[in-house]
Each structure stands twice: as structure tokens, then as C-alpha cells.
Amino acid sequence: MKRTLEQIISFILPIIVLIIVPLCIEKEITIKFLPVFITGILVMGMGLFFISMSVVSIIKIGRGTLALWAPSQHLVIAGMYGYVRNPMILGVLTVLIGESISILSFRILIWAVCFFLINTIWFLGFEEPSLEKKFGKEYLQYKKNVPRWIPKLKPFKRQY
Numbered sequence: 001m002k003r004t005l006e007q008i009i010s011f012i013l014p015i016i017v018l019i020i021v022p023l024c025i026e027k028e029i030t031i032k033f034l035p036v037f038i039t040g041i042l043v044m045g046m047g048l049f050f051i052s053m054s055v056v057s058i059i060k061i062g063r064g065t066l067a068l069w070a071p072s073q074h075l076v077i078a079g080m081y082g083y084v085r086n087p088m089i090l091g092v093l094t095v096l097i098g099e100s101i102s103i104l105s106f107r108i109l110i111w112a113v114c115f116f117l118i119n120t121i122w123f124l125g126f127e128e129p130s131l132e133k134k135f136g137k138e139y140l141q142y143k144k145n146v147p148r149w150i151p152k153l154k155p156f157k158r159q160y
Helices: 002-009 012-025 034-060 087-102 106-145
Strands: none
Touching (some): 012 106
16 A cells, blocks of 8 residues: 555656646647647657656566655666666656647747756766666666667667
8 A cells, every 4th residue: 555655646746747837837728730739649648658668667677666765676677768768757858848849838848948957967966876876787787778868779688
């Protein structure tokens, strides 16, 4: 029960980033041009796929949550994590870009850029150094072979 509650609570941050902030910064949410709206929805769908696959890997392989207070217990390098080191953040960024496309919102696009910059600083300054400490050589090998933001075409395979 505790683990389920942790999983549910860990979705607070994605909800804030993907729903609450865009609703606060964009006052006029209207469909301006149907083909553009549909394109944005497709982009959002791709981002939601990245997020879903990442969450499944974190829960099943990492035995953790999205939350900082209950992180993965094991280094996750399978699934989407074999292609890119931060598929969850890439998924959120993709959803934000899809939101900005679907309603032609420059404000949400600016929010997406800010979100990307904040996360880049976070990963460089805190997350990557802490993963290096926690997982050592295994993470360093992974980091050397898997890009931070732009997915590879072939997944990384752990070398034993």
C-alpha cells in the first residue's frame, strides 16, 4: 500500500509541469487550425508514450518512483533508457511542445524551453553526479554510451 501511495504522489510534479503551469500561463486555449491541432495531439501522444514506458521501467526494473524521495534502487538502462538517458524528461518536453503546437501557444513553447534548461542544469549539477556515486562504474559506462537528450538508433546493451 505504501509503495502504491508513493507511486501516486510521485505524479504530482508531472501534473504541475504538464497541466497546471500551462493552464496558468496560457489564458486562451482554443483550437485555431484543425490540422495543426491534430499534429500537436500526435506529438503529445508520442511524449506520453515516452513517459509511460519510462515509468514502467522505473517501477519494474528500478523498483522506485518518479519522486526524489523514493528513487530507483537499481540502475535502469533497459527499455527507453537504452536509447536516451532521460526519456521521462524527453517525454515531458515532447508533450509540452505538442501542447504548444496544438493551440499555437508561444507561451507554452517558452515554458518548454525553460523546463528543458532547468532540467539540464539539474542533471549536470545534481542527478548525474549522484548517480555516479550511487552506481559507480556501471553508470559511467552507461553515461559514456547513451546520450543525455537525443536518442540513439540502437539501444545500449550492458556489457558484463
